[in-house]
Amino acid sequence: MTVTELAAACGFTPIHIADETAPIKGAYACDLLSWVIGRAEEGAALVTVMTNVNVIAVSVMAELPCVVLCESVTPDEVTLQKARDQGVSILSSSKPTYETCLAIGKVL
Amino acid sequence: MEPIKLSFNVDGENFVSAGEASTAVKTTLKKMGFPGDTVRRVAIAMYEAEINMVIHAHGGTVDVEICPDKIVIVLADKGPGIPNIDLAMQEGYSTAPDDVRSLGFGAGMGLPNIKKYSDDLEIETELGVGTTLTITINC
Numbered sequence: 278m279t280v281t282e283l284a285a286a287c288g289f290t291p292i293h294i295a296d297e298t299a300p301i302k303g304a305y306a307c308d309l310l311s312w313v314i315g316r317a318e319e320g321a322a323l324v325t326v327m328t329n330v331n332v333i334a335v336s337v338m339a340e341l342p343c344v345v346l347c348e349s350v351t352p353d354e355v356t357l358q359k360a361r362d363q364g365v366s367i368l369s370s371s372k373p374t375y376e377t378c379l380a381i382g383k384v385l
Numbered sequence: 386m387e388p389i390k391l392s393f394n395v396d397g398e399n400f401v402s403a404g405e406a407s408t409a410v411k412t413t414l415k416k417m418g419f420p421g422d423t424v425r426r427v428a429i430a431m432y433e434a435e436i437n438m439v440i441h442a443h444g445g446t447v448d449v450e451i452c453p454d455k456i457v458i459v460l461a462d463k464g465p466g467i468p469n470i471d472l473a474m475q476e477g478y479s480t481a482p483d484d485v486r487s488l489g490f491g492a493g494m495g496l497p498n499i500k501k502y503s504d505d506l507e508i509e510t511e512l513g514v515g516t517t518l519t520i521t522i523n524c
Contacts, residue, residue, distance in 0.1 A: 309494075310489035310490055311436075311489075311492045311495055312494060313489075314498060315494050315497070315501060315502075319421075319425060329400070330401050331403065331488055331489060331490070335489075337428075338404070338407060338411070339428075339429060340425055
């Protein structure tokens with residue numbers, strides 16, 4: 278499933294799509310970035326409510342093509358620009374983390 | 386092939402620019418055609434070490450040597466040093482301040498993650514003088 282297909286299937290709002298064809302192989306939900314970088318599998322969508330610029334840096338290092346921001350939280354301009362520069366997609370979910378993960382789990 | 390050497394200065398307490406050195410090395414390794422798994426391990430280990438420098442040591446220097454069979458990353462800082470390396474290597478042990486935790490760091494996973502993703506990790510530290518990490522990742 279691609280990042281755009283994931284957004285459509287789960288009803289997520291695309292904030293930035295870096296690569297429409299980027300495959301999403303799974304998901305990892307966590308707000309502690311050292312847990313994310315240490316444990317998320319390559320190709321996973323990162324589900325989080327953290328919006329600072331380091332979320333994008335961690336996604337780049339761990340090869341996570343997409344960040345799903347829960348509860349309609351929005352990234353600031355610095356974070357968004359880093360996502361554009363580094364090729365990380367950002368989707369927005371209106372739902373809390375648990376429901377967001379359930380939605381992803383149903384379609385992956 | 387002669388080893389390729391790269392050097393960086395890491396700006397202390399700047400969480401916006403933190404990771405720039407790791408990103409540059411990751412990009413270089415990708416362009417050189419190193420395997421994806423090797424590139425990812427280098428990126429993760431170096432990023433964690435870079436973040437540690439920013440959190441604990443007011444920055445420092447990073448020297449990277451890229452050889453065909455291994456990548457060696459040496460991170461040197463003039464921070465406070467690590468009082469107890471055994472404790473610091475335990476998952477969940479952290480001395481990071483609250484403002485760092487609010488950014489999603491300081492979970493006590495930095496050094497354990499570096500060890501997990503590297504083939505060899507050497508730590509030289511002296512209280513009040515600084516810390517040098519030497520990370521080796523084989524290809």
